[in-house]
Amino acid sequence: MSVRSRHNQSVGGSIIFVLFLIGAVLTLGLYYVKTNAQTAKAEAAQLQRLVSAELAAIKVLKAELAHLESPARLSELSASRLGFSSIEVKQTLTLKDIESVFPLKDQPEANP
Amino acid sequence: MSIDPEFSGPARRQVHVADTEYRAVAEGRIRIRIGAAIFAFALMVAVIRLAEVSLLSSGKNTNNYSQSAKLERADIVDRNGELLATTLTTYTLYARSEYVWNAAETARALHELFPDMEAQDFQRRLTRPGDQLLIRRGLTPKEKQNVFLLGQPGLMFEAEPQRVYPRGHLASHIVGFTDVDLKGLAGSERAFDTALSEPNAPSLALSVDLRVQNAAAEELQKSLEHFKADTGAAIVMDMNNGEILAMASLPNYDPNHPNTTSPQNLYNHASMSTYELGSVFKPITMAMALEYGVTDLVETFPVQKPLKVRDKYIRDDHPSQHPIAMPTILADSSNRGTAMIAQRVGGDRQQMFLKELGLMDRVPIELTESAAPQVQREWQDITTVTVSYGHGISVTPLALTTAIATLLNGGEYVAPTLRKRDTVHTAQKRRVITAETSQKLRDLMRYVATDGTGKKADVDGYAIMGKTGTADKPSINGYDERRLVSSFIAAFPYQDPQYVVFVTFDEPKAVEGTHGYATAGWNAAPTAGKIIERIAPILGVERDTGPVLESPFSETPAVR
Known part of the structure; x- marks a missing residue:
């Protein structure tokens, strides 16, 4: 084996080693980034679960509120506690009729 | 060292020298190469595995939120956004009999929380053979917490969605109801089942006005x-x-309890x-x-x-x-x-x-x-x-x-x-x-x-x-x-x-x-x-306080 061929073999081996090293470093880097991404994703999932839990709690509150302010319940409460009943037509008044039903009182004359 | 006897020089002798160090070095090199090859192979396997994990991993099992989202069903609201139907997470209470220490004591404690069910019924359920014994469905978060606070071993919970109708009887025939799998069986729940079941579907706004519905009902x-x-x-x-x-x-009927309703009550006479x-x-x-x-x-x-x-x-x-x-x-x-x-x-x-x-x-x-x-x-x-x-x-x-x-x-x-x-x-x-x-x-x-x-x-x-x-x-x-x-x-x-x-x-x-x-x-x-x-x-219809509006056929105009 000549000195030249031995030199070429050595250079080739070095290149392969360097390429291998670069590949390994890149792979390790990618693994690191990917691991970080998965950690972030897991945190996002955890946050998402918290949001879901909060939304579920809000839904429960909304359902309770809807139950509490049901017209039938409010009607029953206002009738039993306050003696209210449904409004009748004769109890209503349009804006244009206010003046005729409740005329303005005469202004008292100013003292001389 | 040995001398070659065929040496043609002045001494013309040949001496064979056995280079034992050279052989040892050569063997050592072979071992180093084998070790390097094994090391390189192992490193390559590690790198390939790293590459596989890094490049080909789909990231499964990192987020199971989507699994719970499948159980969602959109809300139903009236024309003004008043809630008519929603889906809440309720809990099913199970028991594992092998972990229950004292079935009678657990049954008594559960009876105190749920008086509508006899302690004997609870005890019978707790002592049945099986791994996962159904005790009670549809527990609210508060009821779940109360059961949890009992501190009785062997009791487990499983979350499940439940359709809830907060208005009860009001507009029951319009809203309808679903089965336990959230499939629409009657009313709007059935009529709009596909739209309500779609993932992330928005609330369904009905034409109904809850106030008008209440007054009419x-x-x-x-x-x-x-x-x-x-x-x-x-x-x-x-x-x-x-x-x-x-x-x-x-x-x-109350759509929260359709199974306990008479079939006659489920009948919508209007349609x-x-x-x-x-x-x-x-x-x-x-x-x-x-x-x-x-x-x-x-x-x-x-x-x-x-x-x-x-x-x-x-x-x-x-x-x-x-x-x-x-x-x-x-x-x-x-x-x-x-x-x-x-x-x-x-x-x-x-x-x-x-x-x-x-x-x-x-x-x-x-x-x-x-x-x-x-x-x-x-x-x-x-x-x-x-x-x-x-x-x-x-x-x-x-x-x-x-x-x-x-x-x-x-x-x-x-x-x-x-x-x-x-x-x-x-x-x-x-x-x-x-x-x-x-x-x-x-x-x-x-x-x-x-x-x-x-x-x-x-x-x-x-x-x-x-x-x-x-x-x-x-x-x-x-x-x-x-x-x-x-x-x-x-x-x-x-x-x-x-x-x-x-x-x-x-x-x-x-x-x-x-x-x-x-x-x-x-x-x-x-x-x-x-x-x-x-x-x-x-409905915002203005009351007319003027003279009574008569039909052209009225003979004598009415006087208010």
Whole structure:
């Protein structure tokens, strides 16, 4: 084996080693980034679960509120506690009729 | 070291030198190379695995949120966003018998939390063989916490979605219910099942106004009890776009507990029950006669004379002693007069007109609970006569409401809907009668409310139009005069009709104050009036405090 061929073999081996090293470093880097991404994703999932839990709690509150302010319940409460009943037509008044039903009182004359 | 004996030099000897160090170094190199190769191979395997994990890993099992999202179902709200149905997470309580220390003690503790279930029942469930014993379903978060605080071992929870209807009985037939797998079984839950089940679907806005629904249901309930009727139904519809604002059917049910409800209560009488509705059909006969031009508003008909069709005498409840014209025929609800007008129209044109109004087919509403009409197979001359005043044809209250809305909204048919109209879900209109005929129908029905059988429905300041209908129920031997279906169709306000209201009672009874009558003028008409009195302000219909708006046919203007 000549000195030249031995030199070429050595250079080739070095290149392969360097390429291998670069590949390994890149792979390790990618693994690191990917691991970080998965950690972030897991945190996002955890946050998402918290949001879901909060939304579920809000839904429960909304359902309770809807139950509490049901017209039938409010009607029953206002009738039993306050003696209210449904409004009748004769109890209503349009804006244009206010003046005729409740005329303005005469202004008292100013003292001389 | 050895010397080669064939050495040709001065000494000419050859000496063989055994280089033991060289051999040792050579062996060492071989070992190093093998070790390096193994190391390189191992490193390569590690790198390839790293590359595989880094590049090909799909990141599964990092987020199981989507699994719970599959169990979602969109909310149902009314037209103003009021919640009607929602999905909540509830908990199912299980037990693992091998971990339960003391079944009797656990059962007692559970009984204290859930008194509706006996301690023996709990104990029996806790001691059954099996890994996962179902103890109780549908626990609220608070109940779950209370069970947790018992500190009893062997009790487990599993989250599951449950459909909840916070309004209870109100609008139960409209909203419907689902099964435990959240599949729609009735009402809107079934009608809009696909839209509600889609992932991340928005809330479904119905056309219903909860306030209007409550007012209609309350007044219907009061009247149903007062007149001791078997069942009742009420509908409020926007006549210009077909939106159902209220649809009440009694008896009703709590959709939170559909399994404990009688099947009769699940029946939506507004859209499923077909009735021979009687005289509320008469405006339809008048409309077809005016549209086909076979008569006008002033021609009189000899209703004082007996009318016989195929051996059947047509009789009037309030017989007139002299000929009367169309307005009085309608206001006095004359069967004879209506029959004479229908005979002029003829059976073929009558069928065609009824089909145009959608009365010969199932109402094309989203609900699956919508019944087809019952129509006679052979349309004889007697059929033309009886159908003209609402006998011999059975339709649902919803079908008649839609038909009358067509007559009064300017003459265009609009299919009813339970979905709130928007830019996507617009009303498709189809002209049936002219606007001129529609105006005449408004005048005629206003006349019924001011001077005819519908006086008890009129509400001061809202100028309603209407028509009563009282029909004998069919029995084995013809019709049973003691069993009635009473109805009232109303619309308001007269000057600019917007809403149509229909009320019907199945077998109402005569009560104190009705002078022995159980007819529509005494029960359905005042009920419709009370409903209008309550819903008109809600719907923003301005009360008219001026002189009473009269129909052109009124002889003497009423004085407020």
